[in-house]
Every structure is written in structure tokens, then in C-alpha cells.
Amino acid sequence: MQINQNSENNFYSLTSGSEVFLLGKLLKNSSSGAVHICKNDYYAEKIISLLNCFFPEIEVLELPAWDTNPYDRTSPNISIISKRLFTLSKIKNGLGKNQILVTTANAILTKLIPQEVIKNSTLALKEKIEIRRDQLTKFLVDNSYINVAAATESGEFAIRGSLIDIIPTNQDCGIRIDFFGDEIESIRKYDPLTQITTGSIDEIDLIPASEILLNKENIEKFKQGYLKNFGLKSSSSDQLYEAISNGRRHNGAENLLPL
Numbered sequence: 001m002q003i004n005q006n007s008e009n010n011f012y013s014l015t016s017g018s019e020v021f022l023l024g025k026l027l028k029n030s031s032s033g034a035v036h037i038c039k040n041d042y043y044a045e046k047i048i049s050l051l052n053c054f055f056p057e058i059e060v061l062e063l064p065a066w067d068t069n070p071y072d073r074t075s076p077n078i079s080i081i082s083k084r085l086f087t088l089s090k091i092k093n094g095l096g097k098n099q100i101l102v103t104t105a106n107a108i109l110t111k112l113i114p115q116e117v118i119k120n121s122t123l124a125l126k127e128k129i130e131i132r133r134d135q136l137t138k139f140l141v142d143n144s145y146i147n148v149a150a151a152t153e154s155g156e157f158a159i160r161g162s163l164i165d166i167i168p169t170n171q172d173c174g175i176r177i178d179f180f181g182d183e184i185e186s187i188r189k190y191d192p193l194t195q196i197t198t199g200s201i202d203e204i205d206l207i208p209a210s211e212i213l214l215n216k217e218n219i220e221k222f223k224q225g226y227l228k229n230f231g232l233k234s235s236s237s238d239q240l241y242e243a244i245s246n247g248r249r250h251n252g253a254e255n256l257l258p259l
Helices: 019-028 041-054 078-090 115-120 133-142 216-230 239-245
Strands: 034-038 059-063 099-104 123-126 156-160 163-166 174-180 183-190 197-201 203-206
Touching (some): 019 034, 019 099, 034 041, 041 059, 059 078, 123 133, 123 183, 133 156, 133 163, 216 239
Parallel strands (some): 034 099, 059 099
Antiparallel strands (some): 123 203, 174 183, 183 197
């Protein structure tokens, strides 16, 4: 099977799943990454599994669609949001060599966080760097993390003396940051269920906890767009409008991202 890198290539009547070998060959001969759009999530999972099996050297990134209907008053599953945010943070500077983005038609039709927002909403933390606790707290709040007594779910953080526990959306464990004054003394992993420390790491990149960033600018844009498109008799009669206007996350807010 011949691939011409300098012109359009058309292939027909491919057996289901066989396109992974075409994708592998395409990436092998390319200096950049690729995007593969599947017809649905089930087929996308099949393609991802085959790519990981036959081409382990290729980094496969998944951008799934939300598991909600348009303008539902329910939010997508947190695992889906985490996958989307992880992938968007990975490709914020574009796809590189031996990288492929596998997505679906539904997923690419959903409005995404602008690339510049993702770039400006990433914070790199390392041991021994100086950062005030209030600066880190502000970053977490501005990027939709929820302040709780004990961080046990993705997108939560807890402040306990010199410790700040965070469960980032791009990690499968909690991150425990220990401060000494305005310096990060250590960064450790912990089990969200038992709250027991399980190991240490040197650095961590924090990304947003939600596709809705409830900072002052975005809240004001939302209020203007919501009133223009839907109107409002009383703010107390619309819990979603009231919550977002006051900087609180609410079920279904993601579906109003276009506002």
C-alpha cells in the first residue's frame, strides 16, 4: 500500500480495523502527528486497542465525546472530562511525531476550550521552587478545583496546615504538596481512599479540573450570553444560572460552554 506524503490519498473498502496499519505507516513516514476520526466511541476504543497492540511506539491520545445530550442539565462523566482535559493539555502545542489523536465525529463537533486558555491554565510545580500557598490556591479556584475538607475525587483540593492535597484530572492518584514557608519542600502521591502516602515525585503539571473555568471574565460572558439567549424572570428560579453567577460548578454547565 503506497502513501504519497505530498498529495491527498484515498483508500476504499478497508476491512474494519485494518486502517490501523495504514495509520502506523503514515506516522512512520511523517514528521508530524495525525488525527483519526471514528464513527462512534465503541469503534474509537477498538482502534485505540489495535494501535497500542501493533504500534507500541506510537503515543495514542483519546478525545472522547461527552456522554450527555445537548443542553442536558447533567454533566459528563468525570472520567470522560479527565480524558478530554488530559488530551487537550498534551496537544496544546500541536501533535508531534509518533502521536495520533483518536476521536469521534460527535467529539469534534463539541466546542472545546481555546488553545490559549489551556496553555495559560497549566502550572508546573517542582520541589524547592518558591510559590505562595495563596497563589497556588488561587490557581486551583480559577481552574475549577473545589475546596473540600478531604480531597477524595478528581478535581478536589484540601488545605491542611502546611499541606495542600490535590487530585488533578491528569493523574490517577492524589498529590500531596508540603510547604516550608513559601517553598515546596516535597511532592508526594497518596491514595484518595485511604489518604495514605504511597510515594514521591519530583514535579507535577496541574491542568484545569473542568472544561468550564469559572473566573470573573468567563462568568460575565456566561451571564450576558444566557440572558440574551434564554432570558430570565428571576435568578432564584434558575439554579444553574444562580450557581455559575456565584462562581459555583453546577450539573449541566458544560453544555453551556458556547456561551
